[in-house]
Amino acid sequence: MSSTVTLPTTGGPALPQRRHLVTSLPGPRSQEIIDRKAAAVAAGVGHSVPIAAVAAGGGVVVDVDGNSLIDLGSGIAVTTVGNAHPGVVAAVQEQAARFTHTCFMISPYEQYVAVAEALNRLTPGGHAKKSALFNSGAEAVENAVKIARKATGRQAVVAFDHAYHGRTNLTMALTAKSMPYKSGFGPFASEVYRAPMSYPFRDGLSGADAAAKALSLIEKQIGAENLAAVIIEPIQGEGGFIVPADGFLPALADWCRENGVVFIADEVQTGFARTGAMFASELFGIVPDLITTAKGIAGGMPLAAVTGRAEIMDAAHTGGLGGTYGGNPLACAAALAAIDAFENDDLPARARAIGDVLLERLGALQAADPRIGDVRGRGAMVAAEFVDPATGAPDAALTAAVAKGCIAEGVIVLTCGTYGNVIRFLPPLSIGDDLLSEGLDVLAGVLARA
Structure with a gap:
């Protein structure tokens, strides 16, 4: 059962807090907007998630096709208090x-x-x-x-x-x-x-x-x-x-x-x-x-x-x-x-609680998979660095594949790193524990298949 969060800017019903894909990504309406972007927006302005957003709040972003994605990026650490925070x-x-x-x-x-x-x-x-x-x-x-x-x-x-x-x-x-x-x-x-x-x-x-x-x-x-x-x-x-x-x-x-x-x-x-x-x-x-x-x-x-x-x-x-x-x-x-x-609302404490979950789950993945060379961070700012297990060299290809796989399954993650081999986790502090855990479940599954 999904929880809900009210989005005051929508004037409509509460936004379900769930991962829910009704189309593959991008959906047809998102693709139409992405095509318009290609024609109207300078090529240097890229995007990493193939959706056109229409609503966001709590721990999800919803696109124009009705897909609801778990947000582990917060618009690159911007919507820390939560998107469309009522206050x-x-x-x-x-x-x-x-x-x-x-x-x-x-x-x-x-x-x-x-x-x-x-x-x-x-x-x-x-x-x-x-x-x-x-x-x-x-x-x-x-x-x-x-x-x-x-x-x-x-x-x-x-x-x-x-x-x-x-x-x-x-x-x-x-x-x-x-x-x-x-x-x-x-x-x-x-x-x-x-x-x-x-x-x-x-x-x-x-x-x-x-x-x-x-x-x-x-x-x-x-x-x-x-x-x-x-x-x-x-x-x-x-x-x-x-x-x-x-x-x-x-x-x-x-x-x-x-x-x-x-x-x-x-x-x-x-x-x-x-x-x-x-x-x-x-x-x-x-x-x-x-x-x-x-x-x-x-x-x-x-x-x-x-x-x-x-x-x-x-x-x-x-x-x-x-x-x-x-x-x-x-x-x-x-x-x-x-x-x-x-x-x-003591949001620093919420960040620490999120960090505990991220470090524990990612640390367990690291212990079981030598392709994760390092897990590091503080609070709700945590990352995993992917490497070649034999040499320790950065593995940008694996990193890109894992990020792409997570997004395809409805979890927004961001990459970073000088060598392009780091996935970073920046969830909004308004995300629920169930959504956070589900997002990490998706990551684990994608990594196992990569």
Whole structure:
């Protein structure tokens, strides 16, 4: 028997919480829309799941043909509070009836200020903080680098192997993987350097040793006196959900503090309860100078932020930060409702419970199948890395086949990783335990047949 969740935006009956395929994928109506996409949308905008969505909520996405798929992707960690969360929907509807835009740089409004106040309160550290709001994760990262350069008077920036920070010119330079993010789009922004990441499954190093290796390279090839910022994802996202060894991040943060370098935590994917804490930095005992957020911040509305030490944030001159749509009032209203849910519904605890299920089930699969080389993650941000059992080499073909098989059977999963050999699990925190378990059952069956 399926459970249900009400979708306030549909005005219709509750959405059944079940996996239910009435056609093969894509169904005929979805195929029609996909054909229209091919004719009307630039070829560079791809898609990985062959459906046209019409409704979503709880733990499912429903397509135009009536197929209901289990959602283990959350729109790439965006709908963390759940798609069409009732509080978010109500807040957006109420705000839309009042006003949809003035541009905060023209005439400010309270919603923007309230979001900034919430971010200043929630992000790690008890120091004085300020925030600025933007539209996307890439935009937040780009502005964090601008702020760090202005505050330090230096130009160089260090990012890490396997990093993903966005698709704008500067953030492509920070991003490590060429295809599909960078290939053919250069030249890229200058004064961006790369250091080795702690990758316990592949480098076998302790956190202290991995940090010493990275910092030696930074000191020799760049020099602290030239370095404005070090930017890192506390748990890497697109790069493969790489969890650094204990001690790696604190060593980097301490070195930055000793050398007047701005330490930026990119928490676009890890932020807002995703890892079982409000911010993944908390899990590693680090307090960033600046932190970038987006994705889960506003329940599906486009919003991003840079939050950090007040004296660093204030380094930019008046008019140096902003944007026409940054901190749009609809997105701010959504963010305030989402933040209310994160705090008052104890969603970090729900993320930890989901993580326990994911790690237990995937760990059991790993113990029985040597093609799963590693299972890692925190909270509702967990991944399995697929390898050749004989050599340990990344197996991208198997990964693609398993992901394709899961989608064909009605379970949305996403791949990632520099080598294309990681399947990541990012379920909405509104998913029921029964749907989560069923999705993992499907994965196990697909893997056994692959």
